[in-house]
Amino acid sequence: MPAVYFNLDLTLTRMERPFDALAVEVLQHADVPDPEIDPTKHSNLFFDRFLELEDDPLVGSYAAYFDDITTDVDVSAEEAADLQKQLEVDAVRPAVADLPGLVETVGAEHAVGVLTSGLPDLQRAKLEKLGIADSLDDVVISYERDATKASGDLFAAAEAAADAETFVYVSNHDSDLEAAEAAGWKTIPADATELADGPLERISDAL
Template identity: 30%
Template sequence: MTAIVFDLDGTVLRTVKAYRDVLADAITSVRGDAPDAWLETYTASFLECFAECEPEPIRRTFARIDDCDDPERYATALLEAEIESFSPPPDARRVLEELSAADTHDLGVLTNGVRDWQLAKLRGNDLEQRFDAVVASYDVGAHKPAEAPYRELETRLPADRYVMVGDSDSDIEGAQAAGWDAIRYDGGSFEDVLAAIDSA
């Protein structure tokens, strides 16, 4: 059995917007505008929280903004903005459906992020049911390319072979260090991913 494991953000789900614009949309939906100070504080603080795998990093980050009176509301707005802004590549649904129906493949997601947050994005795009296992970096307290997320995926999805499909160096380098095959996805057709898996 081969486990084909996909990165989430930038691979299974993509956006044409800069993330700063997604963040600005979320803030504007609550308070009517998105001050530069909010955007800059959020970006810097989130990176600190996320790097250390602090609990509830999105809500905690909004709480660090001086005049943010309802961090939970802003966090909810940001999740909604991400769900609205991110969508699968054009033929991804069909290819994932074909792969999930095949007896020779299991499908997984290995994502740097908070589990509930990332699952909500999969559900919001009607994709959660396509995957046999989802591992988020917060599940193990370490982000790709660290070894722990890859080993956790192996525990949850036993297979003879693992193939990582991702858009970043951390996806590829972490997979190779774990002894997996790795395929870089830079956009375009998911059919090309299938061809690359077959030839890897």
């Protein structure tokens, strides 16, 4: 049986607020003055750590941000990170109205999972909110497997855990698709909205 894995963020999900807006709210909550609020700076600090799988990249990015501004803040980096995670979960919504039905339709014919770069507590909280956590055969998260998509190691981790000979990755991100193809996976360049009317047909075409 083929195994079909979905990317999570912005493939199965949408955001009611932009990611930058979440960082701005966190920085405002920390009483950072408006002239020193720069969500792009925070994003760069975060991804520098995240892509290298550094421990607690969200905490580290806020710690570095607070250290680099002239204003002293009373909010700890840990508190800022926790607030951003909660805001992100609050902002997540399914990309299609019946996302559980879409996942269950795929799961009726194939092993189905999610393969995502992310922080385990945050990504699993999203899966619970979306109502699909119990419908998945496998969840592969970069920070749980100490592996990245770009290296191919995250795809190898999924292969090691799944009883399948053929693997398919569904994502609407070019970098994901390139990494999956390099790992020898079939790919479907789509998000949930593009699969909702005929997911099994699109998977069959990919195979």
